[in-house]
Amino acid sequence: MRRSEFLRAVEAEFQGRAASLVDDLVLSAIGTTAAEALDAGVPPREIWLALCAETDVPLERRHGVGRLEPRRR
Structure with a gap:
């Protein structure tokens, strides 16, 4: 998961509460906020899973969120 995918996943899951x-x-x-963890180089996937666990996101919504479909050539 890339940082951009992480941010899309957070926005999709939490909408108006995402930034806060x-x-x-x-x-x-x-042990830190997601923003601090991203800045410290923690892998976005690890942060996403920690955020999901902390906020009780159901397991079926934790995998693959935030990923864009591949571009067609």
């Missing part, structure tokens, strides 16, 4: 969750919610599995 990324900036303000300290993820217990990581």
